[in-house]
Amino acid sequence: MTSxxxxxxxDTLQAPSTGKRVATGSAPYNEILEFLYDEAALLDQRRxxxxxxxxxxxxxxxxxxxxxxxxxxxxxxxxxxxxxxDDDYGSINARLERLETKSAWAEDPPSRTRRLVTNVRAWEGxxxxxxxVESYLLxxxxxxxxxxxxxxxxxxxxxxxxxxxxxxxxxxxEIILDQSVVGMANLGVFL
Amino acid sequence: MLKKASSKLADGTRIEELIDIxxxxxxxxxxxxxxxxxxxxxxxxxKAWLLLGHESEIPKAGDYVVRDMGEDQVIxxxxxxxxxxxxxxxxxxxxxxxxxxxxxxxxxxxxxxxxWAFRPDGSFIGAPIEREQMHGNIRPKEELGLRKARVQLxxxxxxxxxxxxxxxxxxxxxxxxxxFDLLFCRTDSxxxxxxxxxxxxxxxxxxxxxxxxxxxxxxxxxxxxSLMETGQYGSSQDDIYANAPAMYGIDLSCRxxxxxxxxxxxxxxxxxxxxxxxxxxxxxxxxxxxxxPGISRELLPQLRRHMTPEGLAxxxxxxxxxxxMFPNVLVAFIYNPRTDGGYSGxxxxxxxxxxxxxxxxxxxxxxxxxDASEQxxxxxxxxxxxxxxxxxxxEQDDSDVWPHMSRNARGAIGRTQxxxxxxxxxxxxxxxxxxGGYVYDGFTKDDTQWNWWLYYRELMMAxx
Numbered sequence: 001m002t003s004x005x006x007x008x009x010x011d012t013l014q015a016p017s018t019g020k021r022v023a024t025g026s027a028p029y030n031e032i033l034e035f036l037y038d039e040a041a042l043l044d045q046r047r048x049x050x051x052x053x054x055x056x057x058x059x060x061x062x063x064x065x066x067x068x069x070x071x072x073x074x075x076x077x078x079x080x081x082x083x084x085x086d087d088d089y090g091s092i093n094a095r096l097e098r099l100e101t102k103s104a105w106a107e108d109p110p111s112r113t114r115r116l117v118t119n120v121r122a123w124e125g126x127x128x129x130x131x132x133v134e135s136y137l138l139x140x141x142x143x144x145x146x147x148x149x150x151x152x153x154x155x156x157x158x159x160x161x162x163x164x165x166x167x168x169x170x171x172x173x174e175i176i177l178d179q180s181v182v183g184m185a186n187l188g189v190f191l
Numbered sequence: 192m193l194k195k196a197s198s199k200l201a202d203g204t205r206i207e208e209l210i211d212i213x214x215x216x217x218x219x220x221x222x223x224x225x226x227x228x229x230x231x232x233x234x235x236x237x238k239a240w241l242l243l244g245h246e247s248e249i250p251k252a253g254d255y256v257v258r259d260m261g262e263d264q265v266i267x268x269x270x271x272x273x274x275x276x277x278x279x280x281x282x283x284x285x286x287x288x289x290x291x292x293x294x295x296x297x298x299x300x301x302x303x304x305x306x307w308a309f310r311p312d313g314s315f316i317g318a319p320i321e322r323e324q325m326h327g328n329i330r331p332k333e334e335l336g337l338r339k340a341r342v343q344l345x346x347x348x349x350x351x352x353x354x355x356x357x358x359x360x361x362x363x364x365x366x367x368x369x370x371f372d373l374l375f376c377r378t379d380s381x382x383x384x385x386x387x388x389x390x391x392x393x394x395x396x397x398x399x400x401x402x403x404x405x406x407x408x409x410x411x412x413x414x415x416x417s418l419m420e421t422g423q424y425g426s427s428q429d430d431i432y433a434n435a436p437a438m439y440g441i442d443l444s445c446r447x448x449x450x451x452x453x454x455x456x457x458x459x460x461x462x463x464x465x466x467x468x469x470x471x472x473x474x475x476x477x478x479x480x481x482x483x484p485g486i487s488r489e490l491l492p493q494l495r496r497h498m499t500p501e502g503l504a505x506x507x508x509x510x511x512x513x514x515x516m517f518p519n520v521l522v523a524f525i526y527n528p529r530t531d532g533g534y535s536g537x538x539x540x541x542x543x544x545x546x547x548x549x550x551x552x553x554x555x556x557x558x559x560x561x562d563a564s565e566q567x568x569x570x571x572x573x574x575x576x577x578x579x580x581x582x583x584x585x586e587q588d589d590s591d592v593w594p595h596m597s598r599n600a601r602g603a604i605g606r607t608q609x610x611x612x613x614x615x616x617x618x619x620x621x622x623x624x625x626x627g628g629y630v631y632d633g634f635t636k637d638d639t640q641w642n643w644w645l646y647y648r649e650l651m652m653a654x655x
Contacts, residue, residue, distance in 0.1 A: 007415045010263065010508065017652075043524045047598035050447035057439075063582075065386070065387055065389065066291045067292075067293045067294065067387060068291075069291045069292045069293070069294070069295060070291050070292040070295065071295070073295060076236075079386060079387055080386075081385055081386025081387070082385060082387055082388065082389060082557055082572070082576070083388030083571075083572075083576055084389060084576070084580075084582055085576065085582050086572060086576040087573075087576075087577065090531065091573070091577050094421070094577070094584070095577075095584060097278055097421050098417045098418075099582050100419040101416075101421060102416075102417075102420060103413075103416035103417040104417045104588070105417075105591060105592070106587035106588045106590075106591040107587075120335055123526070128350040143591075149632070180293065180390065181390040181391060181392060181552060182390065182392070182581055183391070183392050184391065184392070185391065185392070185393040185394065185553075185585075185587075185588070185590035185591055185594065186581060186582065186587035186590045186591060187581045187582035187587070188582070188587040188591070
């Protein structure tokens with residue numbers, strides 16, 4: 001069992017977690033998995049205000065650019081100067097307010113989405129009650145009556161926080177896309 | 192290649208018939224037609240000045256980024272002499288792509304196929320195994336360099352064209368240069384690109400986006416209605432069409448199809464619409480109360496140094512906020528007031544790169560003034576990402592619309608329909624207007640977009 005994501009030492013990924021691995025199949029691991037599955041279901045069902053309850057007030061929610069590099073810099077493919085999402089709790093709330101208007105056309109009619117969450121690995125975080133969680137996400141998005149499915153694949157690095165009252169909260173999410181040129185017309189959906 | 196006399200499409204339609212001057216209508220087929228698209232690559236994208244990036248992306252000798260001029264990919268380099276070069280990313284040997292990545296730094300661009308090598312200025316160094324002279328002796332080395340485009344910088348923005356003998360960039364920007372200077376050349380250190388551009392694909396013809404960028408003000412009030420429903424703009428759900436936020440202002444354009452919309456803040460935002468005192472302020476007082484988009488109070492002394500009093504007054508009252516540069520640049524230097532104490536404003540340029548008759552690549556460049564504080568740059572990046580580009584709450588509605596237009600243009604009947612530009616305002620200059628171009632004072636109408644199509648028609652008819 002590795003103690004950190006094997007590739008995390010590369011600058012393509014976020015700083016390695018030094019914490020103890022949360023064993024697959026253990027009760028805390030299952031709780032993390034349930035959190036991610038429930039979150040995916042809430043987003044797929046567009047139950048945004050319920051999803052918002054999973055978010056910490058100090059949330060950082062970002063999706064760096066991805067780029068193609070060669071040779072000595074070939075692992076420097078994550079760009080955080082510009083991002084696709086650069087959000088906090090307040091700006092996510094503003095996005096939700098927009099989605100609740102009568103004229104948020106980019107998602108009205110809404111996309112039909114599936115968030116397929118896999119390859120979940122977790123470690124104890126640096127702070128008390130914190131967990132570092134890595135998950136793969138494949139988003140499929142069907143718009144209008146067109147049969148082509150749009151897809152987007154990414155890895156997500158989440159920092160979760162155990163609440164005193166029980167349950168988990170999302171405090172930080174960094175979404176590392178695989179595409180340098182995103183293959184869909186917008187990110188009007190959350191990842 | 193077509194000759195002028197035979198400038199006809201396969202079905203006999205003459206190019207000029209696609210734009211009906213009398214009726215001010217455009218044939219819908221242009222939003223999907225492969226034959227029209229192929230001609231555009233030759234007559235527009237191989238002729239016009241195209242925006243490729245900003246010199247702040249390639250500060251050191253050897254730095255490069257890979258960009259696109261139509262479907263021709265180019266390497267934008269800085270050479271040892273400090274000069275910016277734009278080179279066709281195609282090995283002169285067998286046509287292989289030379290730079291395989293999107294950015295980097297090297298003094299030698301070596302093709303991975305057979306190893307032909309080139310300097311950042313495009314000149315040919317040689318082929319491997321010098322003693323065997325693998326580039327032959329038919330052409331001297333001087334003739335084997337990468338194909339170079341003509342380059343000109345404007346406020347640090349990198350423009351290039353394949354039209355080596357054509358008009359200069361200044362001539363091309365034409366009468367609107369006076370106004371674009373107010374956006375691009377107004378501080379001591381100029382603009383800084385805050386990072387590489389966002390890039391994403393929209394399943395629409397590039398012109399679906401580009402004709403909108405030619406100052407289609409009118410779409411805002413319906414397509415971007417959500418901004419008004421959430422109260423950001425000055426109206427409530429019930430009085431959007433009555434209040435018409437952001438509709439009144441001064442639209443500008445010119446023969447070359449560029450355009451800008453000068454929009455007073457009190458025509459847009461609730462907080463200024465209702466503030467009677469705001470309208471009475473002098474230009475100087477207005478600058479202090481609401482600096483132009485992307486400018487902080489600390490930067491105002493620089494503006495005063497770089498602008499004429501007339502330019503400064505326009506920036507105070509009705510700064511150019513949105514518009515476009517022909518053929519495929521959108522300008523959005525917008526107020527984006529924040530109520531949480533963060534810096535407001537977003538400075539972005541987009542290019543809509545053609546990717547076949549039915550696709551475009553949306554490229555979103557995000558800027559700040561180089562002399563802005565780090566906090567201001569940070570806030571403006573967030574403002575830009577949240578409002579524009581991939582996830583932007585303004586532009587996600589735009590990119591969802593355009594594909595439907597291209598789809599409709601593919602139908603046997605749909606392609607015979609027309610796009611209408613019937614709403615006329617007519618040129619009208621306010622008293623003491625400080626500069627040139629075609630000036631349209633009033634409710635934003637179709638004039639600037641029609642000028643875009645007229646220049647499109649002019650280039651498409653030009654003998655290649």
